[in-house]
Amino acid sequence: QVQLQESGPGLVKPSQTLSLTCSVSGGSISSGDFYWSWIRQSPRTGLEWIGYIHNTGNSHYSPSLQSRLTISILTSSNFFSLRLASVTAADTAIYYCARTSGISWSLDSFPLWGPGILVTVSS
């Protein structure tokens, strides 16, 4: 079955750019009508949807993060990625990649998640 795995640095300095990759295995990232998502969790903000991207490249970002955020997808290599610029300590969190249920915006859940990666923003 399809599995997701996050990778990237666990420590990022303030003001730098956080970059993570989500590798998709067991299926093609181009199959189906799914949106490939990033979600983060911290004691301060709880679970927070960051944004997502379709295999066509169509993307949507959280209004609170969109000025610093870029999500991209590389279908030939079966992964998608996250770049969050100008990070602060408030961006310290466990970052999860996830896939939507592929129904519609109004009805979508997140039935598939990666194990998560802890990213700490500190000098």
Place this chain on the structure above:
Amino acid sequence: QPVLTQPPSVTGAPGQRVVITCTGTSSNIGAGHAVHWYRQLPGTAPKLLISGNNNRPSGVPDRFSVSKSGASASLAITGLQAEDEADYYCQSFDSSLSVNYVFGTGTKVTVL
């Protein structure tokens, strides 16, 4: 950033029924968007427990059920078991500002 409100904790004895509430607004649950529930064990990712109107993934017992009224939703656990001890989160779509998904604040279920 809109958020769904849940009680921080709920406690029950084995065999009892507990209910977790999830309160939203007219731009998410109140707008008729689906509500989904997740269970999270320590050190692991949230796992989808029930989606929409009582759609349970394979392996989730029917002791778990959901309901929705107005801008609120509820998750009920009947016949509480020790293995139900976990954090539970609700999730919905919010249409106040473009595409946006919102999660609940989370509820810790403790089994006495």
